[in-house]
Amino acid sequence: MPLDQHWDEQEEEGGGEMTFIEHLEELRWHIIRALAAIIIFTVLAFVFKTELWNGVILAPSRPDFWTYRKLCEFAEVVSAPDLCVKKIDFILINREMTGQFMMAITYSFFIGLSLAFPYAFWELWRFIRPGLRDVEVSASRGAVFWVTFLFFCGVLFGYYVVSPLAINFLADFKIDESIENQVDISSYVSLLVMMVLACGLTFQLPMIIFVLSQVGVMTPKFMREYRKHAFIVILIIAAIITPSPDIFSQLLVTAPLLLLYEISIFVSARVNNKREKARLASEIAEENEMRFRNNQ
Structure with a gap:
């Protein structure tokens, strides 16, 4: 039985808390369902490996x-032909007999993990949510959506921007023209992942x-004061x-990371x-309650 359903039934029966063993049992089922989703996506990734x-x-x-x-299109507009990538100067090779087979299995798992991430996080959230207060639940509404959205935005940014730039630079970098780049497939995929x-x-x-910010550790004032320091860290x-x-x-x-920092200030x-x-509403409510008691 899902934890939130169990929690609701306990409240309807007049309260009572779940035991530690019951919490572990519910957590076990959430983990099992999350792992099942990862395995399903991993198998699909292996089936469609080609x-x-x-x-x-x-x-x-x-x-x-x-x-x-x-x-290349941008290079034509700004008349900077050096920006155009016409050749990736390296050859991918496999040096082990079982290399390609193990590579297919290993990175099918990474693909399955990435695709199952939203569901796995949702299962974790279903376990945590019943233990939160109403105010905390209200404040964290949409957490699953935003975590998933930001994760896939980062994945797309890494795949379409960061990885190609890194791969192109490392492929073109040579200490001597006589040295040919023959890159093992595991090295290439490890860099990409x-x-x-x-x-x-x-x-x-x-x-x-x-x-x-919810727990009071971070404030927008602190983030604004250390914006210059954050800019240096982002550059690094x-x-x-x-x-x-x-x-x-x-x-x-740098630009997207700076944008993320500014968004974080807004969120905070x-x-x-x-x-x-x-806090002010709570103080006013306490004052009104004290006045009501004093009038009586």
């Missing part, structure tokens, strides 16, 4: 990738600030994410205003 590898995973390694084509998942997690910044993060030294690549990564300000209004 389409996924050719059309998604290996796409950034080819010059006809969407991002490279748009860079790391970039994509890192961006997916980085885009959770507004939700992290939302939670910290952008430099780490994109090894390319050109300013255009840096700006492509809204949470802070609601908390302040709730």
Whole structure:
């Protein structure tokens, strides 16, 4: 039985709290359902491995990738031919007999995990939600949607912006022209997955600030005061994410991160205003209650 249904039934019966064992039992079923979703998506990813590898995973390694084509179009507009990517100078190879098979299984799991993330998070939220107060539930309304939305925005940003820039730069970087880049498939895919998942997690910044603001750890005043420091940190993060030294690549990564920071300030300000209004309303209610008691 789902925890929220069990919780409602207990309230209708006159209260009472779930035991620790009952909590563990409910948590177990939520975890089982989340794992089942991950396994289903993993199996589907393995079944359609040819389409996924050719059309998604290996796409950034080819010059006809969407991002490279748009860079070439932009290069024509601004008369900067160096921005156009016409060749990705490396060859993908496999050095192990079981390499491709294990790669297909491993990264089918990563794809399954990414696709099942919304449902898995929803299952976790269903377990946590009944233990929250009404005010907390109201304040966190839409959490599943926003976490999912931000995660996939980060994944798309990592896949279409960060990864192609990193792959192109690393493929073109040579200490000597006589050295040919023969890249193991595991190295290429590891870089791609790391970039994509890192961006997916980085885009959770507004939700992290939302939670910290709810508990009073973060305030918009603090974030505004340290905006310059945050800008330097964002530049460092952008430099780490994109090894390319050109300013255009840096700006492509820095701009969305700065936007996320500003959105986080706005989120923190809204949470802070609601908390302040709730505090004032509580104080007024206490004063009115005291006056009523004194009049009696």
